Amino acid sequence: MPEGSDIDDLVGQSFTAPQRYEVSRGKVREFAEAVGESSPLCFDPDAAQAAGYADLVAPPTFAVIPAFTGLHEVMARIGAPLQQQVHGEQGFVHHRPIVAGDVLVATATAQRIRAVAGNLFVTVSCEVADVDGEPVTTARSVVVVRGGAQ
Amino acid sequence: MSTFSVTYPVTRADLVRYAGASGDFNPIHYSDRVAEAMGLPGVIAHGMLTMALAARAVGEWAGGPDRVVECSVRFTSMVVVPDDDAGVEVVISGTAGEPDDDGLRTVAVEATCAGEQVLGRATARVRDAHAG
Numbered sequence: 001m002p003e004g005s006d007i008d009d010l011v012g013q014s015f016t017a018p019q020r021y022e023v024s025r026g027k028v029r030e031f032a033e034a035v036g037e038s039s040p041l042c043f044d045p046d047a048a049q050a051a052g053y054a055d056l057v058a059p060p061t062f063a064v065i066p067a068f069t070g071l072h073e074v075m076a077r078i079g080a081p082l083q084q085q086v087h088g089e090q091g092f093v094h095h096r097p098i099v100a101g102d103v104l105v106a107t108a109t110a111q112r113i114r115a116v117a118g119n120l121f122v123t124v125s126c127e128v129a130d131v132d133g134e135p136v137t138t139a140r141s142v143v144v145v146r147g148g149a150q
Numbered sequence: 151m152s153t154f155s156v157t158y159p160v161t162r163a164d165l166v167r168y169a170g171a172s173g174d175f176n177p178i179h180y181s182d183r184v185a186e187a188m189g190l191p192g193v194i195a196h197g198m199l200t201m202a203l204a205a206r207a208v209g210e211w212a213g214g215p216d217r218v219v220e221c222s223v224r225f226t227s228m229v230v231v232p233d234d235d236a237g238v239e240v241v242i243s244g245t246a247g248e249p250d251d252d253g254l255r256t257v258a259v260e261a262t263c264a265g266e267q268v269l270g271r272a273t274a275r276v277r278d279a280h281a282g
Contacts, residue, residue: 027171030170030171031171031172033167033171034164034167034168034170034171034172034199034202035168035171035199035202035203035205035206036158036203036206037206037209037215038210039209039210039214039215041214041215041216042215051214051216053216057214057215057216058215059202059205059206059209059215060202060205060208060209060215060218060221061198061201061202061205061221064172064174064198065172065173068173068174082175082176082177083176083177083178083184083187083188084188085176086197086225087196087197087198087225088224088225089222089223089224089225090197090198090201090222090223090225091220091221091222091223092220092221092222093219093220094218094219094220097215097216140222146188146189
């Protein structure tokens with residue numbers, strides 16, 4: 001892992017995920033099934049359209065997929081192995097539901113990095129927007145790197 | 151004031167399915183060997199799966215997943231999932247307040263597994279089902 005001062009320099013920096021995330025119907029259904037969602041909004045395009053949505057509605061925590069493409073940019077610069085990372089906190093504010101057909105861009109900002117008892121607590125905010133730059137979801141994550149401050 | 155409580159089983163198969171669906175392939179969620187090497191008691195569920203179950207319960211209570219406008223949690227304790235067919239049970243309960251001026255209700259959520267709180271400070275804000 002990089003030295004402490006290099007990690008501190010990350011605070012305030014923003015990184016945009018190199019690839020846009022394209023939301024497919026198949027992925028919305030797959031995610032909805034994996035979390036046991038039963039709403040027809042997640043499975044039936046006619047039901048989603050009848051409710052006023054362009055296409056299938058993703059479950060509320062589906063936003064973790066695009067948000068983590070942004071978070072990954074920060075964690076890659078910290079350089080901690082995946083199995084050393086534990087999820088500490090997560091929050092989402094949805095400006096609108098994610099729907100199939102969305103093309104999303106994630107920009108993550110390292111907000112705070114602090115060492116506590118040998119572990120590194122990394123707070124990252126991530127703005128998920130559509131290709132027109134309209135906000136879709138604001139995500140906030142705290143990742144704990146176990147032993148990351150030793 | 152309105153309350154709800156639901157119980158969801160979580161098995162190893164659910165962890166594999168969630169890993170594929172979410173793209174989170176951290177081996178602590180499928181490999182006992184890696185989990186134990188990292189000092190964990192065994193394979194643990196993705197915190198995000200627990201959060202997804204909480205959001206699902208809130209959405210089902212509120213009238214649809216699109217009604218969950220905000221949700222946030224702390225992952226306070228691990229959900230250890232044994233390698234058997236029964237898995238473990240995660241109990242999600244919630245208490246909803248009255249709608250605010252924006253028509254949003256704040257829901258205080260609790261999630262427990264084996265009697266232990268696995269989410270802390272878990273809250274959601276939902277668009278009131280009766281406001282349309």
